[in-house]
Amino acid sequence: MSENHYSFFKGVERNFDKAAKFTRFSKGILEQIKACNSILRVKFPVRIGDHVEVIEAYRVQHSHHKTPCKGGIRFSMEVNQDEVMALAALMTYKCAVVNVPFGGAKGGVKIDPHKYSIADLERITRRYTAELCKKNFIGPGIDVPAPDYGTSSREMSWIVDTYISLNPHDVNASGCVTGKPVSQGGVRGRTEATGLGVFFGVREACAIQEDMERLGLEVGIKGKRIIIQGLGNVGYHAAKYCQEAGAIIVGLIEYNGAIYNKDGIDVEAAQAHRATHGSLLNFPGATNIVEPAEGLEQDCDILIPAALESVIHKGNADRIKAKIVGEAANGPLTPDADEILNKKGTLIIPDMYLNAGGVTVSYFEWLKNLSHVRYGRLEKRFSENRYTDIVNSIEELTHKKLSEAERKLIMRGPDEIDLVHSGLEDTMIGSYREIRDTLASTPGVEDMRTAAFICAINKIGVAYEELGIFP
Ligand code: NAD
DSSP states (O other), rough: OGGGOHHHHHHHHHHHHHHHSSSSSOOHHHHHHHSEEEEEEOOOEEEEETTEEEEEEEEEOOOOSSSSSEEEEEEEEOHHHHHHHHHHHHHHHHHHTTTTTEEEEEEEEOOOOGGOOOHHOOOOOOOOHHHHHTTOOOOOOOOOOOOTTOOHHHHHHHHHHHHHHHHHTTTTTGGGGGOGGGTTOOOTSTHHHHHHHHHHHHHHHOHHHHHHHHHHSSSSSSTEEEEEEOOOOHHHHHHHHHHHOOOOEEEEEEETEEEOOOOOHHHHHHHHHHHHHSSTTTTTTTTTSSSSSGGGGSSSSSSEEEETOOBOOTGGGOOOOSSSEEEEEEEEBBBHHHHHHOOOOOOOOOHHHHHHHHHHHHHHHHHHHHHSSTTTTTTHHHHHHHHHHHHHHHHHHHHHHOHHHHHHHOOOOOHHHHHHHHHHHHHHHHHHHHHHHHHHHHTTTHHHHHHHHHHHHHHHHHHHHHHOOOO
């Protein structure tokens, strides 16, 4: 298909088909894995000021091989059925890759959120939730949305409140959506989860000596020169954690301007500058790139697109200088761009793995909601008592005393945030190795995306086989 008529969903299918050849499943199972199971398209009226606006919105449940379905809700003027189908499909594969037992889904509301007041956004979100309730497209055991582009914990709190008011007898109602504020049943660590997961994934990629040697890079994230596109939830946190680990953020790109400084940009300061001045431009010490898309083409080791899909395409792929592209956004490369970069030998860390931190921690939040207990509540004091006993015994045996600061550090029991971050780190490391091992052990497979699809297809295919639907 020409990129003029580019279908994001067909792009996902194209990548799926490329990987499916390396699996053992029959045509029927592969067709069932690929198909979008349910598509809801609604139009509903909302009063905005003194007039009524008709809002177009979607929820797509791509796969029911495991329930509930899971996937974010985006608010954007670019929302259309093809996009929501593609994003829902990616969610199915993403959940499988990181062993989160959900089917994939996605929602979209076709609005520009910047054009509405907070009160308008609340009315739109609550009415959209009511539509999902009416059609049985939301519920802790059915379909569990989360934040995505243009939405945050604020919208999730409106969703959970609307759902609870329509389902007052559901004791698990708070599990109908994730990414909620902690006061509304959210889990600590969800806000930064996707960006932190991006950091863990990129760090893991940089730790593999063979791959770094092939790319002519040093092992380790320290000193890597990184450009990030999109300084929203995902991009900001990814930038922050990479910088804290010693990477040099040489470029930042927003829709209304980009900046570059080969010596590094302080992410916090740049974000504060943007909040004050409305754009990144004229940040002290950095060079302005007035045409933001050109920011992608600047010199760096790692490029992290964290805004929207299809930003790297046939037209600019051969000008991308990065040796590693970390897909923090969903679908930032068109299939043509993917091919061009793969030919150049670029290491592409695929979206369905790299931005899975959000759904991983959403899974932890959902489990917390169903168990009705905060992580660490049962074991924190027990662990601290055990560590105290151990330290006391060692001190007695060795006749040496630890300092108060050392005792405090060793004896601290885990809080919710510690457990969530460690669960996320373990997931991101384990899944990277699984994909990398699949790449290394499957003759003919040359890229991480195909390897990730193979991992996903194998797990979903077995689930369908064991459901007994297919002979
Ligand atoms: P967000 O709305 O918080 O931030 C997006 C940022 O990108 C904004 O700052 C926006 O101004 C900027 N942007 C928009 N168009 C741009 C352009 N052309 N050039 C440069 N910057 C541009 O959204 P987010 O939640 O950070 O999501 C970003 C991407 O990550 C999306 O593709 C989303 O699907 C994906 N993602 C998000 C999550 C999550 O937990 N939020 C999880 C998985 C994947």
